[in-house]
Amino acid sequence: MSDFTEYKDVIQEGDLALIWVSRTMIKPVTIDAKAVFSTRYGSFPHKDMIGKPYGSQIGIYTRGSGKFAFIHVLQPTPELWTLSLPHRTQIVYTPDSSYIMQRLNCNPQSRVIEAGTGSGSFSHAFARSVKQLYTFEFHEVRYQQAKDEFKQHGLLDENVIITHRDVCKEGFHITSEDTTSHDFSSQNKKEITLDADAIFLDLPAPWEAIPHLEKVIATDKKVGLCCFSPCIEQVDKTIEAMSNNGWTNIQMVEIQGKRYESRRQMVRSLDDALGRLRDIKKRKLEGVKRRYQVMNEMTPAEREDVERNHKPLTDKAKFNPFGKGGRVKEGDENFTWKEVTKVETEIKSHTSYLTFASKIVNKVKDEKLVEETMQKVYV
Amino acid sequence: MSDFTEYKDVIQEGDLALIWVSRTMIKPVTIDAKAVFSTRYGSFPHKDMIGKPYGSQIGIYTRGSGKFAFIHVLQPTPELWTLSLPHRTQIVYTPDSSYIMQRLNCNPQSRVIEAGTGSGSFSHAFARSVKQLYTFEFHEVRYQQAKDEFKQHGLLDENVIITHRDVCKEGFHITSEDTTSHDFSSQNKKEITLDADAIFLDLPAPWEAIPHLEKVIATDKKVGLCCFSPCIEQVDKTIEAMSNNGWTNIQMVEIQGKRYESRRQMVRSLDDALGRLRDIKKRKLEGVKRRYQVMNEMTPAEREDVERNHKPLTDKAKFNPFGKGGRVKEGDENFTWKEVTKVETEIKSHTSYLTFASKIVNKVKDEKLVEETMQKVYV
Amino acid sequence: MDPQRTICWDQHVLITLPSEKSKIAELKPDGTVSLGKFGAFHVNDVIGYPLGTKFEIFYDEETEKWNETVKEMKGKKEKNRTPVGKVRLMAPEKEATPTSAEDNDVDMDAIQADSINGLNVSSSETNKDLINMGNDIQKMSTADIEALKQTSKTSQEIINQIIKSHGSFDKKTVHSQAKYLKRKQKKFDKIFTIEYLDGSALLQYLIDKDDIQRIMDMSEETVGMLLNLANIRSNGNYICMDETGGLLVYFMMERMFGGIEDDNDPLKQGKIIVLHENEHVNLDLLKYSNYSEAFINKHIVTISLLEFFEPLTEEEIKSRFIPLPKEQLYELKASKKNSYYRKLKWQKTQLELLTYSNSVQYDGMILATTLHLPQLVKRLVDHIHGSRPIICYSQFKEVVLELSHSLYDDLRFLAPTILETRCRPYQTIRGKLHPLMTMRGGGGYLMSCQRVIPVDPETIPKPLPF
């Protein structure tokens, strides 16, 4: 079983683990008793992790400042894996991928086609939930990278077959002639029967690939299709191709995912604001009086010095209900706070349009099967 | 001054007022000492309103049940007017209209073209904020209705001119030959100089109207244009027409307005839930014991009756922290509540796409004016 | 037959109707299913076709005879019974209708060009001359139309008749004509589709029924994200609270087993431990699932919060009942044997529950409850294995906000995050593409975090000074 599909208990040598440093820094690591995981906060030897349950916090005191620093060692899931990828990579994020999987009713019976593989992030989510994933990548370097990664993650031994292919030109067949992760040598068959019932196309021109689907999809059940395109004009061409190729129930949707920060805002009452102004006013009046007194008692030279240098003669404010002037930490217990949410400063306002459709190739009654079943029902 | 542009103090005979019955029922009424405003809660004579300040609550006791019923009498604003229109009407709602006005920098110097007038709802908002509004409506019946309404609202005496016109075919000129609210008889001029600096086109095919704008917009300043179209394909044609006609800074946006309800959710603690289950369990155990006792003391006939009719012998629950079984009103003081927001059950997920552009007809330096001003600057 | 592929007997399916409403039916052998004004059909006629197939009901002399006979047999009671028709497959070209057309914006090209052309009626370029007179313009009365429905063979014929009787149909624009037709079509088409009842289909059915509050206003996209974030798999053991009447558990079961009972696979032995705050759990909606009772009982364990947090001790359980040695058991009277086995089963169940309450480290916590979450989550967390997801659903953002604040300082929770996801469907008609004008608000919010195991800083050796 792979690091992704087995629920692991304890961190062991050779495991693929994700090390959580912060929300924006999650690093994949292969556990190796001789290795050390280094961050700018300090170094964490793998041997401190081995034998501990997954999810363990690993702490050290930094050599320099003696501060307590820590990381968490997590078992990878497809969603955590997605978070760990560099943000520059074009990835299908969880709000989109999870909706697509739900809408295509992905489950342990599903046979899924994905093109293209890209960063392989969505492939992991599919692999977790379906019976079989056929993924296609046309870019040779990316194909090789993804294949290596899938192998390392144990996915190729389970339910993933990756093939190097321009599906728009050559379709989805996988034969022994192809550059593919599937090992034909052990079998007599020269070709795989895909029998796919869910298809996800993340291609610049999905309309070129759609006509090729007919030959590889299941013929006796309803098959779901989803095309993922950033521009609206691509959607238009996709709908056209879907219609022309007998796909029905065409619907395009957008998914908008948002992440909120939990924050606190200080509760500052009008009464306190008025109290503060009253305090300032009082202090000012007293100041004027005192200044007058003090100035009267000064020598002319002292007086000149005070005036020339604008020396203050009034006290600082005493009633300071909002901690003005100082730095108040959000949530400081000396003040009252209201819990508020704040959406991320920069939101992903658009990923791609999702165009769904479905198709039943052979809308015929399987008379023989019905006959057989009927005999069972009517015993 | 109109009922919309004067800040009125007191409700007077002849005023146009909005009567607020509920959020979904706001009715325009012309105050008439002899009239009565009737709702299904009761009847409110206008004479009870006259002389009271705007915003007054008007109360009655209903003749039947003697219950206190009330309405509020408001002075109309364009935004309240929009709320008072039947929801079936195609109207530009406040999130869109306010954004358009802000983005076109509508202010007391603006000269605005609107086509088409439609329900006239947006016209009211423009009229409130700009120097001059030229509005065009191609549907004769709607033109007449809008003209009558604007007249009644005093807008035609102020800054609104409405013209019956198919602007896509005939452009935006207004001459003495036209069916228009403008009175040419008092002037020598046969044509109005529009000199518009902001244009709003709510038309099925704005691209047909765009070429006509050149002749009626201000030539010496940047002019703003906004087209309002429900479908994306209309946006595409609009962008094409804008580009072809020298409009620049083309940008399409969508506005999403949401209204939230303030609600309360009961705070139900785990401890209370456990307490309740404990109570039920105890009562059940006691019940079993008691049943045994009671049954033992019964005559066989009584016992049979109890068993046949499944008569309960246990008490009802005594610890009922969440008021189960009864109807608890949201916010009931016997319980703890958390304030929550809930978006409307049905949201307006799309109104139209807004495509903005701007144009400067003559990008020339007004040398004479500069010369004159320079002399002032260098005195 | 594969109940994921094919329409089978004794299966619960979703039937969608032209009115865009849906119903759930159980396909009993030899039974009939009534779709109200859209007609009725024989179950046996649809068995064996692929799930997702679209049918049309039609009536001929044979069906008329059959229905007459039934009426006579059953008498008065069945007077208002929907006549049962025959079904035929929808022609593929008619099926190519785009979805999600809204009443106020319908594409005539795609939908009804041929019907209008076939009728040879003219249309106006604009609606200029059309004065809205509501139903007055339609010369056929409702009664007329009802009569027509009784005699006509297809909805198309009814609609053609209605158009001919429309006083100002030619004054409408082509666009308005299409709108009118689409409306009528929704009313008279005897077309239905039989769909596989997955979680999303069940949810859609409940939304159509306006049962949104009953299911905590949960949306498909939110539950989809929940399932992925919770990393639901067929080999996991999950703690769950479900105040949606079983909808959430239904979704989880689909994701875990896909509607197929495959109990020999060692990787498909996952369980859902459902905690409930009442005496009895409410998982009503599972009645629509096609799993056997045995399968459900194996994979879904229900425990009340009290049983979970305050279980009987092993001693209590063992002291209340002491199993007899085999010899004594044989000697028991038949009348006592039943009672003995009941007690034995009770003990077995109790000992099992004890394991679930005390020993299992769960692979995820998925809560959809209106109980106050901060206390609940902190009490449950020690039952969750490290590095496993904790996902809480609430209808309200403020609820997950409060929760996430309360979890921030507790080192057993890593990175509590508030998430929202919203799906925005489009009217997907070429040339008329735009987001639907109105849609359901709401859909709920998620708090997502990972269970982690804090270390005591005191136990960490301090580095030697340089």
Next chain:
Amino acid sequence: MDPQRTICWDQHVLITLPSEKSKIAELKPDGTVSLGKFGAFHVNDVIGYPLGTKFEIFYDEETEKWNETVKEMKGKKEKNRTPVGKVRLMAPEKEATPTSAEDNDVDMDAIQADSINGLNVSSSETNKDLINMGNDIQKMSTADIEALKQTSKTSQEIINQIIKSHGSFDKKTVHSQAKYLKRKQKKFDKIFTIEYLDGSALLQYLIDKDDIQRIMDMSEETVGMLLNLANIRSNGNYICMDETGGLLVYFMMERMFGGIEDDNDPLKQGKIIVLHENEHVNLDLLKYSNYSEAFINKHIVTISLLEFFEPLTEEEIKSRFIPLPKEQLYELKASKKNSYYRKLKWQKTQLELLTYSNSVQYDGMILATTLHLPQLVKRLVDHIHGSRPIICYSQFKEVVLELSHSLYDDLRFLAPTILETRCRPYQTIRGKLHPLMTMRGGGGYLMSCQRVIPVDPETIPKPLPF
């Protein structure tokens, strides 16, 4: 010259740059404006053109000479001074560039087809053969490019040179080539636009500067809706609190007066009474407005919360200073006169403030403050005239939620409503239309209601029984 139409001297304007950043400049007669790496220009050269005009900076022998002279005159200090160029209008065809193109998706047809074609470089159909090597592939060093910038006359020439030095430009797709060019263009184009500084432009400038927190995260669409809901007009008197440094008041002044001082119009006598919680008000951003100080002082009155809620009484004000009869005034010594008039002015101001605090019934209340709103709003409401809007802005929904709950049971507030509005801009390029991939979150929330005057049910006569 009309400062709404034409670029005028002494006007504050927004200058937008190819980098999509912007700056505010005051156009001083005979001055120069530096745009950093994009060059510098003489103010007098742009005066008289319509606001919104796009210019290009170019350098020729004349400007070189001029800059040399200035350098010599000013000496060392001015060594790093941006050389001042001449300006010319942008060619209209170049100006037709679509807006809002994102780096990761740029339409080459619209932007740069001609530059690429002009260069006669080939392109690849896909990026297949392109290995990402970052900047290594570019043979020109940054220093080379800097040198080029000093000598070249136009940015186009620089860019052409860069393309020629690019090792694998022909291996990029046409699309990637366009992206590359667009990036370079942003860096080297010496193009700028002078825009009228309305509220939206000022807001955009502050957002570009990352001053979002300073302006309470307020968005254009939210403030636009606020202005409409508050029914802002040139003849209204409004109570306002503004924690955005004057941005909100800037917007209100634009809506009320449109940048023009037209004080003879009796319908343009509106005032904004700005309440503040500190000793002094912060309306810093008004420095960018083009109104005279007199105009601002007439239409904006600032009062501290203390002065507003606890003003001196009329007696106090009058007792502290008693104006002299004319005869005595004439007799005052010059040295005492100043002090006398200062005190007289103080009294006048205090009496005026007293009117604002006690007598005026305002035409609207517009609050953008982080003070706790429930108490504040309930204390202020009696100063608002019936049937006038009350609009409160907050960055956080939870804040307006709490407010609306607290107002529900107070009969002086009609229908408190929580509103949100969000603008979603598109990459508006034909053939590549889609919402921008990322945008700013936030934008704030509004609570909107109407001030109403409750009636005491006891004062209403009960109807006679039937």
